Amino acid sequence: MVFTTIVNCVRARGPDEFWRKRRIFKLAAHYIGRRRNCYTVAIKIVHRALVYATKGRQLRKQDITELRNARIIAGCEQHGLNFNDLREGLLRCNIMLNRKTLADLAAWEPYSFKALTDIAKQKTKEDGFGSVKDLQAPVGVITRGMSK
Amino acid sequence: MSGLIRQFCNKLSSFTKCYSNVIARDNINIPSILSFHSRFYSNTPTLHEIVDPNKDKFITEEIIKNVNQQVSQGTQGRLFAVVHVAGKQFKVTEGDVLIIEGYWPPNVGDKISLDKVLLLGGSDFTLVGRPLIQNGLANVHATVIEKMLSHTKTHFRKKRRKQYKRINFYRIQQTMLRINKVEFVGQLNKPPDVSGLEYVIL
Numbered sequence: 296m297v298f299t300t301i302v303n304c305v306r307a308r309g310p311d312e313f314w315r316k317r318r319i320f321k322l323a324a325h326y327i328g329r330r331r332n333c334y335t336v337a338i339k340i341v342h343r344a345l346v347y348a349t350k351g352r353q354l355r356k357q358d359i360t361e362l363r364n365a366r367i368i369a370g371c372e373q374h375g376l377n378f379n380d381l382r383e384g385l386l387r388c389n390i391m392l393n394r395k396t397l398a399d400l401a402a403w404e405p406y407s408f409k410a411l412t413d414i415a416k417q418k419t420k421e422d423g424f425g426s427v428k429d430l431q432a433p434v435g436v437i438t439r440g441m442s443k
Numbered sequence: 444m445s446g447l448i449r450q451f452c453n454k455l456s457s458f459t460k461c462y463s464n465v466i467a468r469d470n471i472n473i474p475s476i477l478s479f480h481s482r483f484y485s486n487t488p489t490l491h492e493i494v495d496p497n498k499d500k501f502i503t504e505e506i507i508k509n510v511n512q513q514v515s516q517g518t519q520g521r522l523f524a525v526v527h528v529a530g531k532q533f534k535v536t537e538g539d540v541l542i543i544e545g546y547w548p549p550n551v552g553d554k555i556s557l558d559k560v561l562l563l564g565g566s567d568f569t570l571v572g573r574p575l576i577q578n579g580l581a582n583v584h585a586t587v588i589e590k591m592l593s594h595t596k597t598h599f600r601k602k603r604r605k606q607y608k609r610i611n612f613y614r615i616q617q618t619m620l621r622i623n624k625v626e627f628v629g630q631l632n633k634p635p636d637v638s639g640l641e642y643v644i645l
Contacts, residue, residue, distance in 0.1 A: 349598050404569075
């Protein structure tokens, strides 16, 4: 039930029931079969769709967080570091990049990300936390005593 | 006694130095006199490395010089920056449009300089701030191009067979920000004599 003419909007014609149903039919316009033509079926489907849309906004945020974590972890593993050591190392160096930025760098700026993992590794070695034993000291990192 | 041990150790270290200037290994011959107290402490020399202090300095200066040279010649490539705006971090480059959500005072047409730069990267180098890079080293200029509300979002809750149904509608304030310029100004490793007075009105 798609309303292509503007005539329907000119005056409020017809009983209240018509306009109440029209609101639902407008949302059901792109469905197929009885669910777009038959009110009792349409309202059920439309309500369900609206609930999904509401819940989906929260799920989208969770999915994005998950994707970002996956990207950072993949980047870390490539350089032989684990996620927690990277976060801890960077925070101890006062580098306040958040997960979103780290994920962006891991995916699109691999050289910058490697530099960050090197910084974190160096700090891990110096402070002696995390999985230090398994770590190789990064090559070519010069701190000039300023990593404190 | 401990003084004696230290003396021995000093001698040992000079002894190993003669052999090589790389990391000393365990297999170096130790004079038999020194095995005298071996039950109480280890006679093996501590691993050590002879470090040339000027080597690091040389490499550092070389890198800084290269970066400065690239910037002065304009061969640094397209720069990107990570900026902190309205509580969120964005990786931006020239020509980007940012959407800042929620209440944010600047109005349409305002030209803004984004000063909280956490990271600046070119094709061959990256500057990482702790947490921000030195003030005045990077310019990120932006213009507010649009302020509007998002599309209407429907918040609909329903419980089946419980006569419970709620519907709300809301829209979020959005500000579009065009990044006009990301540039490197000034020289690396040359901080100003006085800092922290940039925003002070005397």
